[in-house]
Every structure is written in C-alpha cells, then in structure tokens.
Amino acid sequence: MKKTKQWLIDWFKSNSNTEESVIINNLNEDYFSKKWINSLKFYSLITDIENEFKIRFSNDDFLDRKFATINGLSGIIEEKNNAE
Amino acid sequence: MILRIDHLAVSSNNFSDDIKFWEDLGYTLEFIENNLKNLENKKNFLTSYQENHDLALLTNPENFSIELLNHGIINENKSQIMFPVFQNLTEDLIRDQNKLINFINFKLREIIFNQYKIFGYILKEEINQVIKFNKLMIKVKNLQESIKFWNHLGFKTQSKESEHVVLKYQSILSPAEYFLFLYHFDSPSKESYYLNDKGFNCIALISNSAENEKDLLDCNNIFTTKIMQLEVNRVIYNIFFANGPSNEIVEIIAPLQK
Numbered sequence: 001m002k003k004t005k006q007w008l009i010d011w012f013k014s015n016s017n018t019e020e021s022v023i024i025n026n027l028n029e030d031y032f033s034k035k036w037i038n039s040l041k042f043y044s045l046i047t048d049i050e051n052e053f054k055i056r057f058s059n060d061d062f063l064d065r066k067f068a069t070i071n072g073l074s075g076i077i078e079e080k081n082n083a084e
Numbered sequence: 085m086i087l088r089i090d091h092l093a094v095s096s097n098n099f100s101d102d103i104k105f106w107e108d109l110g111y112t113l114e115f116i117e118n119n120l121k122n123l124e125n126k127k128n129f130l131t132s133y134q135e136n137h138d139l140a141l142l143t144n145p146e147n148f149s150i151e152l153l154n155h156g157i158i159n160e161n162k163s164q165i166m167f168p169v170f171q172n173l174t175e176d177l178i179r180d181q182n183k184l185i186n187f188i189n190f191k192l193r194e195i196i197f198n199q200y201k202i203f204g205y206i207l208k209e210e211i212n213q214v215i216k217f218n219k220l221m222i223k224v225k226n227l228q229e230s231i232k233f234w235n236h237l238g239f240k241t242q243s244k245e246s247e248h249v250v251l252k253y254q255s256i257l258s259p260a261e262y263f264l265f266l267y268h269f270d271s272p273s274k275e276s277y278y279l280n281d282k283g284f285n286c287i288a289l290i291s292n293s294a295e296n297e298k299d300l301l302d303c304n305n306i307f308t309t310k311i312m313q314l315e316v317n318r319v320i321y322n323i324f325f326a327n328g329p330s331n332e333i334v335e336i337i338a339p340l341q342k
Contacts, residue, residue, distance in 0.1 A: 039088070040339060042257065059085055059236065063238060063256070
C-alpha cells in the first residue's frame with residue numbers, strides 16, 4: 001500500500017474510534033458521513049498532512065469532493081507532491 | 085484553507101430584542117460572551133475602539149450563522165455595502181420598497197429590513213415556505229477584482245452578467261450552500277466600512293491556518309491586519325481581518341489545535 005494512504009489510515013486509526021479493518025474497507029467512503037471525525041479534528045488532519053508531506057492545500061483542493069474520502073485525499077496529496 | 089463560513093456579523097445594542105428576533109426566525113442561541121476583550125487588530129475597523137465588547141452567536145442549519153456584536157457605539161454609516169437577501173420573510177418584518185431588480189436568473193425585491201432599519205432584498209418565492217437566509221449581496225466597485233478576491237477565499241463563480249455575479253460556497257464539511265451576489269455599483273470615492281456599522285458589516289470564515297490564509301492574501305496585495313489570539317466560548321482562535329477590493333470586511337478565524 002502506498003505510503004500516503006497508509007499514513008492516512010494510521011492517522012484515522014489514532015484520531016477516531018475506528019478499527020483499522022473498518023477504515024481499510026471504507027477507503028472510498030465519506031469519512032464525515034461515517035462520523036469518524038468532527039470538524040475540529042478535521043482541522044487537525046489538514047495541519048498534520050501539510051506538516052507531514054510539506055504541502056499546502058489550496059481553497060480549490062478543499063472544494064473537490066474527493067477530499068472527503070481517504071482514497072481521494074491520498075490522490076490529492078500525491079498529485080501535489082509530484083507537482084512540487 | 086477556508087473550511088467553512090462561520091457567521092455574518094451584525095451590530096446590536098439590544099441583545100435581548102435581537103436574540104428574540106432571530107430565535108423567532110428559527111435560530112438557536114449558542115452562547116453569549118459579555119465584556120470580551122476586543123482585539124487590537126480591529127482598531128482600524130472601528131469608528132470608536134473600546135477595550136471590551138459583547139458577542140452572541142446564533143445558528144440555524146443551512147442558513148448564515150449570526151454573530152451579534154455590541155461595540156458600544158453603532159455607526160450610522162449612510163453607505164451600506166452588505167445587504168441581506170432573504171427568502172420567505174413575512175411582510176411584518178419588512179417595508180417593501182417596490183423596486184424590483186433582475187439579478188441574472190433571480191428576481192429580487194428591494195426592502196427595508198425593519199429589525200435593523202437597513203436595505204435588503206427578498207427573493208420572489210412561493211408563500212408559506214420556511215424562511216431562508218443563505219444569500220448576501222455585496223455592492224462592489226470593481227467586479228473583476230472582487231471575483232478574484234472571493235475566488236481566493238473558495239467561492240466559485242456560478243453565473244455572470246456585465247454588472248452582476250453570483251458566487252457559491254459549499255464546504256465538504258456540510259451540504260449547505262451559500263451565495264454571494266456581487267452587484268457592480270459606481271461610486272466616485274472609496275468608502276470605508278467598520279465593524280460597528282449599522283446592520284451586517286462583516287463575513288467571517290473558518291480556516292485551518294490563519295498564517296497560510298494571510299500569506300495568500302498578502303501575496304495578492306490584499307490588505308490584512310496582523311494575527312491575534314482570542315478565546316471565545318472556551319476555544320482559542322487566531323484571528324485577522326482583511327479588506328476586499330471594495331473595502332468589505334472579512335474576518336478569518338482559525339481554531340488553535342489542541
């Protein structure tokens with residue numbers, strides 16, 4: 001599994017009350033709808049990703065609905081890493 | 085990164101009356117803070133700066149949240165820049181000006197909004213529907229510059245004519261949609277607006293990083309204040325203010341990570 005995706009899985013495991021197997025089986029699901037995290041935790045997720053991967057999200061990135069799934073978010077992070 | 089619209093700020097020197105007004109429209113009072121320290125970075129945005137102010141937050145799902153602010157003195161600014169656009173407001177709450185405007189595919193009636201004695205608009209809608217307040221009109225001097233400014237903040241252009249633009253904001257944190265109607269308005273001089281102006285005077289946005297947001301705006305030659313910290317309702321925030329191209333005031337709020 002790609003490093004980005006594994007990092008996200010580990011992050012959600014540590015920051016939500018969700019088992020790793022559940023997370024892995026729902027990588028294309030909206031993590032807000034799943035109630036894995038609330039909006040305050042989401043702010044932490046964004047900051048942790050920006051610090052870990054040395055990227056900065058734009059306001060456009062956030063409006064992409066892919067942002068709300070682990071697979072989608074992983075793809076966005078990798079695109080940004082390849083671009084920089 | 086802008087994460088959601090937090091609230092519209094409105095001046096109030098009668099909290100109990102205003103709270104009751106918004107509660108009657110379906111809003112819920114979340115909290116009141118009295119004698120809250122006033123940030124020094126607001127000094128240029130107040131006609132009269134005081135050390136403390138009062139604040140109340142009311143929310144209504146899928147509508148703009150309302151922040152009542154008492155800065156002591158309400159500035160009766162004759163020039164209004166922000167205009168509420170309501171749907172299904174009852175007739176007792178307005179004085180109809182009978183002026184109709186076609187705003188792209190929206191038909192708007194100009195009204196006087198009785199609660200704050202300010203101009204506003206209502207959308208022609210079916211009667212007996214729920215009151216909705218998720219649209220705000222801003223009169224701007226330079227449409228292109230204003231579109232760029234609001235695009236920086238995550239608002240997307242939905243439709244555009246020569247003098248009118250509709251922008252939409254939708255966060256992935258919520259299905260709620262919010263709209264800005266930018267209305268080109270020629271004015272000989274650049275007006276100043278203040279956080280203690282009568283009526284709606286500021287739109288506040290939540291970001292994950294005040295520093296990143298300030299950098300983005302500074303790089304695009306938009307005036308911003310320095311970032312300062314304030315604790316509100318037991319949460320500490322980094323806060324700064326920005327002036328849009330028509331001097332509209334935007335507040336950026338970033339909750340500090342625990």
